[in-house]
Amino acid sequence: MSSAEKGLRATGLCREFAGRDGSVRKAVDGVDLVVRPGELVSVLGPNGAGKTTTVRMLTGLLLPTSGSITVGGYDMVRQRRRAALACGFSLGGDTGLYPRLTAQQNLSFFGMMYGLRGDRLERRAARLLEEVDLADRAKDAVGSFSRGMKQRLHLARALLHDPAVLILDEPSAGLDPQSAASMRALVARLTGEGRSILLTTHDMREAEELSDRIVLMMGGRIRTESTAADLRLAAADRLGHVVNVAFADGRVPAELEHCPGILGEERDGGTVTLRVTDGAASVEWILKTFPGRTTSVSVTPPTLEEVFLDLVAAS
Amino acid sequence: MSGLTTDRTGLEQPRLPGASTLLRSLADQLRMHASSPMAVFSALAMPCVFAFVVHSSASDRNATSDLAVGSAGVGMLDSIIVLVVISLLGEKQWKTLYAALGSPGGLVPVVLGRLAGTAVQSLTALPGTLVILALLFGVDGGFDWARWLAGGVLLAFSTASVVGLLGFAVLRYPYSAGMTNGLTGLVMALSALIVPQSALPGPVQKLALVLPQSHVMAWVRGGGTAEVLWAAALTVVFSGLVVLAVRRLENMARRQALPLEA
Numbered sequence: 001m002s003s004a005e006k007g008l009r010a011t012g013l014c015r016e017f018a019g020r021d022g023s024v025r026k027a028v029d030g031v032d033l034v035v036r037p038g039e040l041v042s043v044l045g046p047n048g049a050g051k052t053t054t055v056r057m058l059t060g061l062l063l064p065t066s067g068s069i070t071v072g073g074y075d076m077v078r079q080r081r082r083a084a085l086a087c088g089f090s091l092g093g094d095t096g097l098y099p100r101l102t103a104q105q106n107l108s109f110f111g112m113m114y115g116l117r118g119d120r121l122e123r124r125a126a127r128l129l130e131e132v133d134l135a136d137r138a139k140d141a142v143g144s145f146s147r148g149m150k151q152r153l154h155l156a157r158a159l160l161h162d163p164a165v166l167i168l169d170e171p172s173a174g175l176d177p178q179s180a181a182s183m184r185a186l187v188a189r190l191t192g193e194g195r196s197i198l199l200t201t202h203d204m205r206e207a208e209e210l211s212d213r214i215v216l217m218m219g220g221r222i223r224t225e226s227t228a229a230d231l232r233l234a235a236a237d238r239l240g241h242v243v244n245v246a247f248a249d250g251r252v253p254a255e256l257e258h259c260p261g262i263l264g265e266e267r268d269g270g271t272v273t274l275r276v277t278d279g280a281a282s283v284e285w286i287l288k289t290f291p292g293r294t295t296s297v298s299v300t301p302p303t304l305e306e307v308f309l310d311l312v313a314a315s
Numbered sequence: 316m317s318g319l320t321t322d323r324t325g326l327e328q329p330r331l332p333g334a335s336t337l338l339r340s341l342a343d344q345l346r347m348h349a350s351s352p353m354a355v356f357s358a359l360a361m362p363c364v365f366a367f368v369v370h371s372s373a374s375d376r377n378a379t380s381d382l383a384v385g386s387a388g389v390g391m392l393d394s395i396i397v398l399v400v401i402s403l404l405g406e407k408q409w410k411t412l413y414a415a416l417g418s419p420g421g422l423v424p425v426v427l428g429r430l431a432g433t434a435v436q437s438l439t440a441l442p443g444t445l446v447i448l449a450l451l452f453g454v455d456g457g458f459d460w461a462r463w464l465a466g467g468v469l470l471a472f473s474t475a476s477v478v479g480l481l482g483f484a485v486l487r488y489p490y491s492a493g494m495t496n497g498l499t500g501l502v503m504a505l506s507a508l509i510v511p512q513s514a515l516p517g518p519v520q521k522l523a524l525v526l527p528q529s530h531v532m533a534w535v536r537g538g539g540t541a542e543v544l545w546a547a548a549l550t551v552v553f554s555g556l557v558v559l560a561v562r563r564l565e566n567m568a569r570r571q572a573l574p575l576e577a
Binding site for chain 1: 335336339340343408409411414415417418425569576
């Protein structure tokens with residue numbers, strides 16, 4: 001079995017929905033995905049791109065119209081029980097947990113669904129509660145938990161049976177910055193343990209920080225797939241580079257408007273942010289034109305958010 | 316901090332769930348809803364009113380075992396219907412069934428556990444109504460305690476198996492909880508809980524034989540062992556129908572994206 005087969009693999013995944021008027025709508029159209037062990041892949045896309053439908057198929061909640069899914073080497077349709085044991089998923093949000101049960105009771109119940117029981121289940125639940133910083137709230141009803149605590153409990157639930165593949169749907173949605181950072185650190189650690197993790201998110205920073213690869217979905221199809229760095233570099237040809245220059249005397253010279261390939265500029269005191277077609281050429285021109293007058297010059301490709309917005313607009 | 320991977324050494328592959336999930340679901344049903352005042356009210360108030368009406372037109376002076384079981388049966392029916400609706404609508408509202416749908420065992424052990432939980436919970440009607448009837452009318456000298464207890468317990472589970480089909484409707488159709496308004500009266504009339512089966516109109520008598528509760532009541536009223544066997548067999552048949560209905564629901568959720576949420 002190859003490493004890709006041990007992880008998550010979707011091939012030619014399609015899902016159609018029939019409308020009341022007999023029309024057929026393709027929500028997902030020919031998606032191919034591979035998440036190898038130890039790899040984290042983020043799926044980005046605007047609302048209606050087909051992310052949720054894809055996640056529901058990958059987790060076995062929805063059957064594909066065509067195509068195949070293997071999780072941990074098991075076919076999600078023909079070997080669903082085995083595949084389900086290899087897959088942990090968290091749909092996140094405020095729901096999906098029993099508010100009248102305690103955190104510990106929730107984990108015990110969900111653990112039993114995966115064949116865990118007895119001391120092993122109790123030990124595993126206690127350890128996970130500790131790992132997600134909820135040990136001190138283990139005996140409190142989940143209804144009293146904040147959204148961040150529920151998100152962490154969702155993650156603990158997904159990890160109960162120690163799945164090789166983890167699918168997380170917007171794990172940090174609605175969290176405050178501190179909780180979101182804590183969640184990102186936890187997810188990063190899980191990847192380091194050799195799991196295959198598929199993450200959907202609207203948070204570009206999260207995607208860039210955590211992902212080995214980023215998949216951008218639009219209209220039910222994968223529009224592009226690459227590392228965050230490569231996506232940003234590739235988009236620089238279209239969007240240009242951002243050059244930040246700080247001048248020693250606190251004044252931005254007027255001649256700067258003659259910088260080659262300049263697309264726009266934004267001044268703030270003695271610093272200026274230029275958008276240029278060719279970052280290297282512009283930096284060379286600035287250093288040559290204003291020798292000794294600059295304190296710092298940096299060039300960066302467009303941000304992932306700019307790339308995302310550009311691709312969405314282009315499609 | 317140690318990793319979140321389990322201490323894999325010495326751990327066997329998790330066994331496929333089933334009975335343990337069902338029992339846990341039953342226990343959690345009681346944890347979440349046992350103290351529901353509505354359920355207690357359903358289990359005690361309505362059956363005692365019925366018992367009062369029946370007793371006022373009967374020649375017996377004291378409460379007999381069939382009056383006690385029949386009254387409790389009305390309470391069980393009412394409380395099971397109320398609890399099934401509350402419990403399963405709660406699952407839809409909390410969107411908890413998706414976790415079960417994605418698990419190896421699917422929805423069946425969870426839903427059956429909830430149903431069994433409602434049956435156990437409805438048992439409060441058995442001693443509860445007896446106490447009230449005893450206080451109101453006294454207990455008959457020939458009160459058959461064994462039939463009261465065994466009949467009452469069997470009645471709870473047979474009722475849950477029949478009402479399980481309502482559970483399917485609650486999960487399948489939006490707004491189906493409204494069906495409960497008529498269901499209590501319909502099943503109550505058909506299952507000869509208050510009046511003997513022989514007192515039912517001809518066609519209804521035949522229909523009543525389909526329901527396990529009718530056979531339980533026939534046994535409590537002095538029927539033979541065959542009635543108990545019929546009751547048990549029909550309870551199994553209705554439970555099987557519930558399993559098939561829930562399996563169908565799973566298929567609809569996976570194939571047609573039927574929402575399992577309110």
